[in-house]
Each structure stands twice: as C-alpha cells, then as structure tokens.
Amino acid sequence: MTQKPVFILAIESSCDDTAAAVLKDDKVLSNVVANQLIHNEFGGVVPELASRAHQQNIVPVIDAALKKANVKKEELSAIAFTQGPGLMGSLLVGSSFAKSLSLALNIPLIAVNHMHAHILAHFINEEGFDKPTFPFLALTISGGHTQIVKVNGFFDMEIIGETTDDAVGEAFDKSAKILGLPYPGGPLVDKKAQLGNPKAFAFTKPKVPGLDFSFSGLKTAILYFIQKKVAENPDFIAQNINDICASIQHTIIEILMDKLKLAVKETGIKQIAIGGGVSANSGIRTTLKEAEKKYGWKTFVPKFEYTTDNAAMIGIVGYQKFLAETFEDATVVSKARIQF
C-alpha cells in the first residue's frame, strides 16, 4: 500500500527574511524568500522595521510558495513555523499567521526550533546531496550562533561547544564594517577573499579551552591592526582589501577547523555537517570538502539555498514532527530564546 503524501507549508520569520516553503514528504516543491533590504542602510537589522516588513511580506510570500508548488491550501497536511530563537516581533508575525491558518484549515500546527532546522536541512531530499547518519557532528554558524552540536537523532541533540561572545557571522560582519564594507559584510568579505592572499597578514587566534569559541578578540585585533596601518598609509585598506579579507577569512576558518578537529578527537565521530548563513562561505565549504581527504571525515555541506535563513529547512523538521505526531495547539508561544 502506498502512503498518502504529506504536504507541509513552512513559515520562517525569525530575523529579517520572510520565507515560506512547501514540501511533499522530504522533497522541496517551493522555497521562497523575501529579503528585507531596508536594514542595509542602517548597518544591521532594526527589529521594529523587521516585524513591519514581515507583515507586508508574509501573505504574498506564502501565496507565491503555494503557487510555485502548485499545491492548494486545502491539500496541506500541516503548517510548520519557527517558534524561536529570534526577534520576538518577527517571530510573532509568523506564529500568528501559522496559528490562524491551521485553525482555519483544521490541520495540525508544528513548532520548529530554528537552530534544529539549520542542522536538519541536511535531511531534505536533494539529488546529489547525501544525508548524514546518526550520530554526526553539526557546526552551526550564523549571524546569531556558533555551536558544535552532537546530533544523536532528529530530536536528540546536545551542544558540546559554543561561542562565549560574538557569533562567527558577527565576526565577519564586524570585520567588514571596520573595512568600510556595507552590511551584511560576510558575503562581501568572502568575495574579496577569493582574490587575495590568505597568508598576507597574520591575526592571533583566541585561546579558549575545550570546544568553545570566542571571536570578540579577533575583531579587536583587526580594528587595532587597521588603525595602525591606516595611520601609516591612509590608502592601506583600498590597496590591500583582497589580502585583508582573505587573511581574516583564513583566520576564522582556522579557528573553526581547530575546534572541529578537537570535537572529532573527543567524540570519535567523523561525520561533520555544517549549517547556518556562514556555511555559504566559499572558503569554509572548500576547506571542509578538503578535510574529507586530509582527515578521513565525511562532510556535509548544504545546498546553497538552504544555508542562509529559509523555510525549506523549517519544512523538513515539520515533516519529521508530522511523522512523530508532535503537534501544538493554539496556546503555543513564540520564544526569543529557546531551550535547545
């Protein structure tokens, strides 16, 4: 007997991207993201503007996701939404919409942890992409998080290392700001780094015990380095931008790789998956693939569209929760911070 397919509508609104996706079982039929460019002129996400933009975007984005998937709302099996972590005003737009729609259609409501979703995005059924097997290690690197997670099962995860200050995305964005690059600087640093020499300048790596990270010292080191060089030569940044970006990126990658090597040593687990916005970084993607040959690891790098915030990753967790029948009622609340 063939099982009836499961259609999940997933909604992601934790930060500054309004996103909706439709999944048929573990396959993505549509994955729509509306970026909020309004924040760029302020050099960072402005929470009040983010929630207002989510309100403007959410109906057209969901409409587009359903149309693109060619799925009618009456065919949906469940609605999944991001419960947290994130900006409260942004989360509330997604959760209120999800609640209303699940009530109107009389179908289950599923709450998803955004960080679980960055990890479980690897279970989306995509041609050319293998799925990890349990247990594996996940390195989640985004604008708000830097964690090494031991993933024992879909809903059995344990944080074994995390940042004690800035997230790695912040390290990219703040370094970019020091160099006068616009927000969000991560992708720009990546682009320029590809044209530069990663060994041109050396920055000291932080000494943090165990599997935890720290990035605030690196940011300060970069700031002092740039101030000193610019005092000697006002054109220093313009003349060396590619080399500076390559050196910063190289240092960040070394910090991440040092901790991953230690995590593999401590756990004996050699399957490594990366997730989160910073996993879009070309240097990280290449270094991780090289680690397969170098260290005998099996590494999992997500499809580009599932790295930065998206709703397909919320949908795949929704699908697993649907199978496990983990549903919420309308009293479920959004959480800016959420227990892992």
Ligand code: KG4
């Ligand atoms: O996961 P994400 O979209 O949102 C959060 O949950 O934070 O991550 C956004 C972060 C930003 O800091 C952005 O600069 C960084 O990911 N990012 C990158 C790249 N693409 C996005 N950092 C370095 N290289 C990239 N190519």
Ligand code: ZN
């Ligand atoms: Zn994210």
